[in-house]
Amino acid sequence: MSTASEYRKREESITMSAEPAGQSRSHELLTLNIGPHHPATHGVLRLIATLEGEIVRDIRPVIGYVHTGIEKTAEDKSYWKVIPVIERMDYVSYYFNAMAYCGAVETLLGIEVPPRAQYLRVLHLELNRIVSHLIWLGTSALDLGAMSMFWYCFRERETILDLFEMSSGARMHTRYFQVGGVIEDIPPGFAAKVAAFCKEMPTRADQYADLLEKNEILLSRLRGTCPLDEETLLSLGVTGPLLRASGNPWDLRKAHPYSSYDHFDFKIPVGTEGDNYDRFRVRHAELYESTKIIEQALAGLPEGPHIVTDRKVALPPRHELATSMEALIHHFKLVTEGFRVPPGECYYPIESARGELGCFVRADGSAKPARVHMRDPSFVNLQATAPMVKDSYIADLIATLAMIDPILGGVDR
Amino acid sequence: MPDATGLELIAQELRTAAADSILDTSFHRGRAELRIEPSSNREVLAHLRAKGYRSLASLHGVDYEPEEPRLGVIYEMLDMVNVDRISVKARVSIAEPKIASVVDMFPTADFQEREVYDMFGVEFEGHPDLRRILMPEDYEGFPQRRDFPVGGEPVLFTFNEEQNYGKFV
Amino acid sequence: MEIKREPLAQSSILTNPTPPASGSNPTKVSDFRIRQLNARDMLRGDMDDEALQQFIDQAIVTTTVDKAVAWARGNSFFPLTFGLACCAIEMMSIVGMRVDIARFGFEAFRASPRQSDLILLSGRVSMKMAPVIRRIWDQMLEPKYAISMGACCSSTGVFNNYALVPSDKFMPIDVHVPGCPPRPEALAHGILRLREKVQGNAKQGWRERYDAVGTEEILPPTDRDLEHVETDLDTAHISVFKPGDTAGA
Numbered sequence: 162m163s164t165a166s167e168y169r170k171r172e173e174s175i176t177m178s179a180e181p182a183g184q185s186r187s188h189e190l191l192t193l194n195i196g197p198h199h200p201a202t203h204g205v206l207r208l209i210a211t212l213e214g215e216i217v218r219d220i221r222p223v224i225g226y227v228h229t230g231i232e233k234t235a236e237d238k239s240y241w242k243v244i245p246v247i248e249r250m251d252y253v254s255y256y257f258n259a260m261a262y263c264g265a266v267e268t269l270l271g272i273e274v275p276p277r278a279q280y281l282r283v284l285h286l287e288l289n290r291i292v293s294h295l296i297w298l299g300t301s302a303l304d305l306g307a308m309s310m311f312w313y314c315f316r317e318r319e320t321i322l323d324l325f326e327m328s329s330g331a332r333m334h335t336r337y338f339q340v341g342g343v344i345e346d347i348p349p350g351f352a353a354k355v356a357a358f359c360k361e362m363p364t365r366a367d368q369y370a371d372l373l374e375k376n377e378i379l380l381s382r383l384r385g386t387c388p389l390d391e392e393t394l395l396s397l398g399v400t401g402p403l404l405r406a407s408g409n410p411w412d413l414r415k416a417h418p419y420s421s422y423d424h425f426d427f428k429i430p431v432g433t434e435g436d437n438y439d440r441f442r443v444r445h446a447e448l449y450e451s452t453k454i455i456e457q458a459l460a461g462l463p464e465g466p467h468i469v470t471d472r473k474v475a476l477p478p479r480h481e482l483a484t485s486m487e488a489l490i491h492h493f494k495l496v497t498e499g500f501r502v503p504p505g506e507c508y509y510p511i512e513s514a515r516g517e518l519g520c521f522v523r524a525d526g527s528a529k530p531a532r533v534h535m536r537d538p539s540f541v542n543l544q545a546t547a548p549m550v551k552d553s554y555i556a557d558l559i560a561t562l563a564m565i566d567p568i569l570g571g572v573d574r
Numbered sequence: 575m576p577d578a579t580g581l582e583l584i585a586q587e588l589r590t591a592a593a594d595s596i597l598d599t600s601f602h603r604g605r606a607e608l609r610i611e612p613s614s615n616r617e618v619l620a621h622l623r624a625k626g627y628r629s630l631a632s633l634h635g636v637d638y639e640p641e642e643p644r645l646g647v648i649y650e651m652l653d654m655v656n657v658d659r660i661s662v663k664a665r666v667s668i669a670e671p672k673i674a675s676v677v678d679m680f681p682t683a684d685f686q687e688r689e690v691y692d693m694f695g696v697e698f699e700g701h702p703d704l705r706r707i708l709m710p711e712d713y714e715g716f717p718q719r720r721d722f723p724v725g726g727e728p729v730l731f732t733f734n735e736e737q738n739y740g741k742f743v
Numbered sequence: 744m745e746i747k748r749e750p751l752a753q754s755s756i757l758t759n760p761t762p763p764a765s766g767s768n769p770t771k772v773s774d775f776r777i778r779q780l781n782a783r784d785m786l787r788g789d790m791d792d793e794a795l796q797q798f799i800d801q802a803i804v805t806t807t808v809d810k811a812v813a814w815a816r817g818n819s820f821f822p823l824t825f826g827l828a829c830c831a832i833e834m835m836s837i838v839g840m841r842v843d844i845a846r847f848g849f850e851a852f853r854a855s856p857r858q859s860d861l862i863l864l865s866g867r868v869s870m871k872m873a874p875v876i877r878r879i880w881d882q883m884l885e886p887k888y889a890i891s892m893g894a895c896c897s898s899t900g901v902f903n904n905y906a907l908v909p910s911d912k913f914m915p916i917d918v919h920v921p922g923c924p925p926r927p928e929a930l931a932h933g934i935l936r937l938r939e940k941v942q943g944n945a946k947q948g949w950r951e952r953y954d955a956v957g958t959e960e961i962l963p964p965t966d967r968d969l970e971h972v973e974t975d976l977d978t979a980h981i982s983v984f985k986p987g988d989t990a991g992a
Contacts, residue, residue, distance in 0.1 A: 197875055200824050200854040204831070205872060225708040226872040227828050229895075230724075230906035232693075233717055237724050246901055252829035268603050296832065315839035333829060333924055395654075398630060398682025416657050505602045508650050508661065510631065519632050519650070536632035536650075544685050570828050573708055573869070709906075710871045717905055725905030727912075729898040 204569030239499030251571035257513035259338035261520035265509035278342030293514035301563035342468030388436040401516025407435030413512035499528040537571035627651035633686040639720040643667035693718035817941035823859040827866025830893040867895035
């Protein structure tokens, strides 16, 4: 937009300019510590920034401030008890963590998830994607100064959390996904509420766009700031909306569909320039696409069991415990010891809200996993911070950090 | 994933290109894995990259206690054009936990190798900045090894806070 | 124009109240007028003692300065933006529309510890973060309060392992809110309990509240120290703050 670039030109003509170090008037480099407690770092991220005036010359992220030893704890618990532990890793996209882990264990067990469970999983995954993007939008707008966005986004988030509460009983960290399917079928009335939500979500997303898109300040803060080309992003292993903003349409839901994603018709929003504005637009457009997927999943929800019927893996329904001895024994064995997984290793990648979330599970034949490792997208995407913000202003650093959308729970595990 | 025959073909090429590098191949539940000699990891990864597996999706470590050699470093390679994945596993022993770093070939390995060093103690030779990333810098011990205790503290209730205050499990 | 200056007791409004305007509530108009005249008389000093006593009982509350200050403090906590992990998202949603803590006066989240008086520890406290939190707690000015939100802060929650430390170990906590994560309503309940605690107990400062002189760090005996340190728990501690030493707080 021409007015944005004129604004930038007028800004540049003021004495500050991004000249290489050594040629500008101030040769002194200042090392500034940002965080770990800082309102603009999303979570406890510590950045050691080397500044020359207002211009960032180098940045080094220091992480580990919320390291919880989740992977070590998971080795101590039986397979289904790992699910609540692993959900708390990337704490805004809890269904994705559970999906990656359950997918890995299901691959190792060699069981097939029933179609109804797959559709329910897709429904909840896309709802969680919308929640994650709403939290991102609210907190990013807060960082950029547009405070009122925060309340609107959290209002929508409350609606979706009501839906989660309806299907599983909890707002966050719901333990809804289990190995073999989902823990419970959806209650009556859930479908109607989801349909009502889907009808109003595109309007809301339009309203968010209206609030932010035409704001000159936001546009000049986001447009043209901190671009990074596709090659560098690929070599840094960055996936997700950051990669799609630079033009590469890599999305595991389309490239390597899992859990019946190939039954749904949706588009992948892709940016052109790879700057902060494209990252913002890609995530905002994904709100619409996720709503489409949810509508299709609801419309085509097949009948059938909501969890695999193999009683050696999934709990039998409670009414059978009164009549069937085998069901009682299976229940007892599953609850006390858990199911055993034959030895093997598996890496199961899915497309989470931030990129490729992969779960590596090594099973050694016992009832507890021998190693659980989550390849978290934020951990790898954070390596792209330094090349992105090199030679831009601190304000651009804050905006870029907001657009990268790191979730430190996933980074630190 | 390359299927079992595709995996064998790749292994064959690698055996001719870099002798003694491939120790074993395994195809389990649709996942193709090459077990390699740790000293030849850079050659194998370079060869795989030339074959099209240009992305390193994940680099992580595993502790195979009690089987020696205990520490494994696993590279998950991804081919975005053909949508193909292959895993490469290198196992090093506790006594000699050294392996060459691949940061210059795949810059994404920077943080991930630091994490494997922090959690398992595998030293990556050639890494520009190998220090702890998740634990405090002066921490002693490698938490994710199987012989490291899970740790934890007894929870303080009113009936046991006198005895247990200040104890570490 | 002549202005009537007679006190209310002698005016005729008590015996014949003016008829209300059509369509308005009859009792309210004359009550309001009577209250107006009462106030006018009190300000002029024209009220007699009995009516004055009644007026004071209705309109003025006496209290001590401590209680008044505690009431004011309890109704205007300035929380510190301190989100660590999942509980932070639920903490953000108490600012949202459904559980609106702006009703109680707590919506001014400050980013600087110097400007805030309530630290809401929301999320798991790892070994690396504990000294940072302690430093931030020390930077806050008295009177300051701490709420440990969630299971991970209060005890170590789901993760009882090498990486986490419960927040009781390094700072005094006033209210623990259980949950994983606690619902926004539960957190609001916890903050209101803290408010009751502040308003009921007029003593300020965590030292008075807990009858403490300082904090002590109890370290486990390492091999180096075993020759010098007795293993009896009472004497086997290393005091960071001696009694009367306020340097660190």
